[in-house]
Amino acid sequence: MDLLLEAVYRHYGFDFRQYARPSLRRRLTRRLSLEGLQTLSGLQERLLHEPECMERLLLDLSINVTAMFRDPSFFRVFRTKVVPLLRTYPFIRIWNAGCSTGEETYSLAILLREEGLYDRTRIYATDINEAVLVQARQALFPLEKMKEYTENYLASGGSRAFSEYYVAAYEGAQFDRSLGDNIVFARHNLATDRSFNEFQVVVCRNVMIYFDMSLQNRVHDLFYESLQRLGVLALGPKESIAFTSHADHYDVLDPQNKLFRKAR
Amino acid sequence: MSAADHLVVVGCSWGGLDALSRLLAHVPQDLPAAIVVAQHRMHDASYLAELLARHTDWPVCEAEDKEPISVGHVHLAPPGYHLLIDGHRLALSTEGPVRHSRPSIDVLFESAAEAFTHRVVGVVLTGANSDGARGLVRIVRRGGRAVVQDPATAARRDMPEAALATGVDATVAPLEEIGPLLGQMITSHPQGERSSSHPQGERSST
Numbered sequence: 001m002d003l004l005l006e007a008v009y010r011h012y013g014f015d016f017r018q019y020a021r022p023s024l025r026r027r028l029t030r031r032l033s034l035e036g037l038q039t040l041s042g043l044q045e046r047l048l049h050e051p052e053c054m055e056r057l058l059l060d061l062s063i064n065v066t067a068m069f070r071d072p073s074f075f076r077v078f079r080t081k082v083v084p085l086l087r088t089y090p091f092i093r094i095w096n097a098g099c100s101t102g103e104e105t106y107s108l109a110i111l112l113r114e115e116g117l118y119d120r121t122r123i124y125a126t127d128i129n130e131a132v133l134v135q136a137r138q139a140l141f142p143l144e145k146m147k148e149y150t151e152n153y154l155a156s157g158g159s160r161a162f163s164e165y166y167v168a169a170y171e172g173a174q175f176d177r178s179l180g181d182n183i184v185f186a187r188h189n190l191a192t193d194r195s196f197n198e199f200q201v202v203v204c205r206n207v208m209i210y211f212d213m214s215l216q217n218r219v220h221d222l223f224y225e226s227l228q229r230l231g232v233l234a235l236g237p238k239e240s241i242a243f244t245s246h247a248d249h250y251d252v253l254d255p256q257n258k259l260f261r262k263a264r
Numbered sequence: 265m266s267a268a269d270h271l272v273v274v275g276c277s278w279g280g281l282d283a284l285s286r287l288l289a290h291v292p293q294d295l296p297a298a299i300v301v302a303q304h305r306m307h308d309a310s311y312l313a314e315l316l317a318r319h320t321d322w323p324v325c326e327a328e329d330k331e332p333i334s335v336g337h338v339h340l341a342p343p344g345y346h347l348l349i350d351g352h353r354l355a356l357s358t359e360g361p362v363r364h365s366r367p368s369i370d371v372l373f374e375s376a377a378e379a380f381t382h383r384v385v386g387v388v389l390t391g392a393n394s395d396g397a398r399g400l401v402r403i404v405r406r407g408g409r410a411v412v413q414d415p416a417t418a419a420r421r422d423m424p425e426a427a428l429a430t431g432v433d434a435t436v437a438p439l440e441e442i443g444p445l446l447g448q449m450i451t452s453h454p455q456g457e458r459s460s461s462h463p464q465g466e467r468s469s470t
Contacts, residue, residue, distance in 0.1 A: 020350055020355050021350060022348035022349065022350050022355055022357075022375040022378065022379075023348065023355065023357045025375075025378070026348075026357075026359070026371065026374075026375075027359075064358055064359070065358050065359060065360050066358070206356075206358050208329075209329045209330075209355065209356045209357060209358070210357070212350075213330060213353075236329075238326070238328050238329055238345060238356050239328065239329050240328040240329065240330065240331065243331070243332075
């Protein structure tokens with residue numbers, strides 16, 4: 001597996017060498033059988049000779065299953081504990097890192113609009129994979145998900161009819177285009193790229209679980225650098241800051257929902 | 265807290281809460297291992313840790329990503345995540361369900377076999393599906409051991425039966441005997457080196 005990752009990095013520049021091994025092994029094994037191949041070296045050969053195969057693997061490795069208002073309690077606490085802090089700023093910059101197909105990004109946009117803050121907010125939503133960003137920009141999600149998303153939205157403290165935000169179209173639920181007005185979807189690689197702005201909030205939930213400890217620490221360096229003092233870092237509910245090199249630099253804003261505030 | 269040299273991975277589904285409670289109540293207090301559990305459950309059933317903690321003196325916690333695996337601890341897969349073993353740490357994943365389950369018992373068992381090889385015991389308990397069967401085969405293939413709840417004692421026998429149907433070399437036992445059995449398996453198992461379960465000379469093979 002090391003050889004394959006090294007070869008992919010040398011040939012394409014995609015660096016998965018510091019991804020957490022167990023998940024990586026599962027995804028490579030799945031790609032192997034989908035390609036009808038027997039060995040990792042066979043997969044390596046096809047990856048290097050067929051860029052289309054690399055595209056398929058890239059999707060395997062970067063698509064994460066997500067949902068709108070996933071973990072409703074996170075969004076509920078974001079309303080009660082983060083929004084009041086944001087009201088004090090004339091202009092708000094949020095980095096949604098590892099945004100995948102945009103479900104979380106649009107959820108944040110809806111929340112901020114309801115709180116009357118969206119007009120002065122810019123959300124920078126980034127992902128390593130251009131294909132998911134193309135999808136995210138369309139703001140089009142499967143209709144059959146709307147029941148789950150509506151329940152999540154209501155549980156998160158949403159007070160309107162969720163159906164106000166989309167129209168049911170032939171291809172799916174088309175979300176209000178104006179929700180995308182203050183979102184910049186852009187390619188950014190957490191493993192290799194640098195910080196590109198200073199933010200009041202960084203939201204990066206269930207992304208670093210796929211990274212090994214050293215890459216996780218690198219990304220924490222990046223977020224620490226990118227947050228302004230008293231800025232808020234939001235992780236997934238089962239992610240911990242305790243095992244990173246920045247544990248002492250943040251105060252805990254909400255322990256269950258993993259909201260931290262840059263203190264020093 | 266010290267890092268665990270031995271790992272017990274447990275999978276259960278339908279009837280799992282009762283089965284886990286009875287299993288944990290009989291685990292030797294000084295078992296030199298960590299116990300990691302994948303139970304299929306409803307998304308919001310987050311009180312499992314509290315309920316189980318009534319039956320054991322070991323700390324029972326829902327796993328966090330990159331948390332070290334500690335001796336004398338019960339680590340639970342959080343609902344809605346796969347739980348994997350990454351070296352001596354726990355790792356989570358939000359990949360899609362595997363054969364309709366997240367957490368998937370197979371995913372936990374396969375990663376445990378990879379990380380702990382012969383120092384892992386896989387335990388399949390009650391359940392109404394076949395999750396865990398593949399993972400148990402992987403554990404034994406990598407030198408670990410397998411325990412399956414006696415299907416006759418299980419709330420739902422499908423899962424133990426599916427595990428046994430693979431033909432895997434497993435010890436079959438009722439819940440109350442599994443804890444003591446783990447004690448024997450792990451303490452008769454010197455650290456680092458794999459011990460033969462049938463020492464030479466005990467039985468004549470010629």
